[in-house]
Amino acid sequence: MKISRISLCTALLLTVACTPQGDKNVAATALKPVATVNGEALSRELYEFFVKSGSGKSSADLTADQRSQALDTLVRAEVVAQQAAKDGSDKQGDAPQQMALMRLQLLEQAAATNYLKDRKATDAETKAEYDTVIAAMPRTEYHAHHILLKTKEEADVVLASLKKGKKFEALATVQSTDPGSKAKGGDLGWFSPSGMVKEFSAALATLKKGQTTDAPVKSEFGWHIIRLDDTRETTPPPFDSVKDRLAQRVEAKKFKNYEDDLLKTAKVDKTL
Numbered sequence: 001m002k003i004s005r006i007s008l009c010t011a012l013l014l015t016v017a018c019t020p021q022g023d024k025n026v027a028a029t030a031l032k033p034v035a036t037v038n039g040e041a042l043s044r045e046l047y048e049f050f051v052k053s054g055s056g057k058s059s060a061d062l063t064a065d066q067r068s069q070a071l072d073t074l075v076r077a078e079v080v081a082q083q084a085a086k087d088g089s090d091k092q093g094d095a096p097q098q099m100a101l102m103r104l105q106l107l108e109q110a111a112a113t114n115y116l117k118d119r120k121a122t123d124a125e126t127k128a129e130y131d132t133v134i135a136a137m138p139r140t141e142y143h144a145h146h147i148l149l150k151t152k153e154e155a156d157v158v159l160a161s162l163k164k165g166k167k168f169e170a171l172a173t174v175q176s177t178d179p180g181s182k183a184k185g186g187d188l189g190w191f192s193p194s195g196m197v198k199e200f201s202a203a204l205a206t207l208k209k210g211q212t213t214d215a216p217v218k219s220e221f222g223w224h225i226i227r228l229d230d231t232r233e234t235t236p237p238p239f240d241s242v243k244d245r246l247a248q249r250v251e252a253k254k255f256k257n258y259e260d261d262l263l264k265t266a267k268v269d270k271t272l
Contacts, residue, residue, distance in 0.1 A: 034071060037078045050074050112255045121250035129246045134236045138192050141232050142204055145186040147171055147225040148178040155216035155223035168227055200224055
């Protein structure tokens with residue numbers, strides 16, 4: 001029994017003192033900064049994060065030259081940052097606000113990652129979101145042309161020219177102020193009404209195929225003359241093709257609810 005006990009103690013000592021020597025070296029290397037700049041240490045964690053952010057790889061997957069270049073870039077940035085702090089650049093212009101805003105954004109992102117790690121969207125939640133989105137999706141797409149003018153007077157003149165037999169496309173090419181469709185004779189292609197301003201969509205819904213608005217339509221962009229060319233029924237995308245994006249929507253809603261709960265218990269005094 002005594003021998004057995006000594007053997008166990010010896011084995012334990014060997015396990016602690018001898019076996020993990022390689023691991024100790026790895027740990028020591030991990031703790032050791034990759035560089036010091038004017039006494040400021042650049043940690044290996046920072047270096048690895050910098051490499052991963054720029055290349056999508058770990059430093060072990062890079063060549064020696066690439067690792068060296070990455071370190072040189074990080075050192076250069078640290079040198080400039082230190083000098084900027086000495087010069088007070090971090091307190092000038094928009095720098096304080098930008099850094100404060102970046103801090104808020106990074107912490108919010110970290111909070112979302114932490115909150116959602118055990119609250120991933122389930123298949124049932126994602127399917128329910130899909131059904132909701134599909135139910136709200138417009139069932140008709142439109143193909144139309146339009147001419148955009150700055151004033152009603154200009155629009156009235158163009159509309160009168162159309163009624164006299166002038167070609168819509170020709171007038172659009174010359175008169176329209178819409179840079180996206182002007183060169184195409186006012187052609188907007190196929191689109192969903194939800195993608196247009198409400199005044200445009202409302203006017204479009206009153207037209208029959210081939211019909212042009214009787215009067216110019218005012219929106220925030222100016223005055224539109226609209227011609228409806230055709231309509232077609234839409235086909236909803238298959239669930240599997242949008243599943244990942246819908247899962248992100250579900251998780252975004254979960255985090256928003258979390259934010260709303262935090263706001264309910266926060267003491268907020270607005271002075272604006």
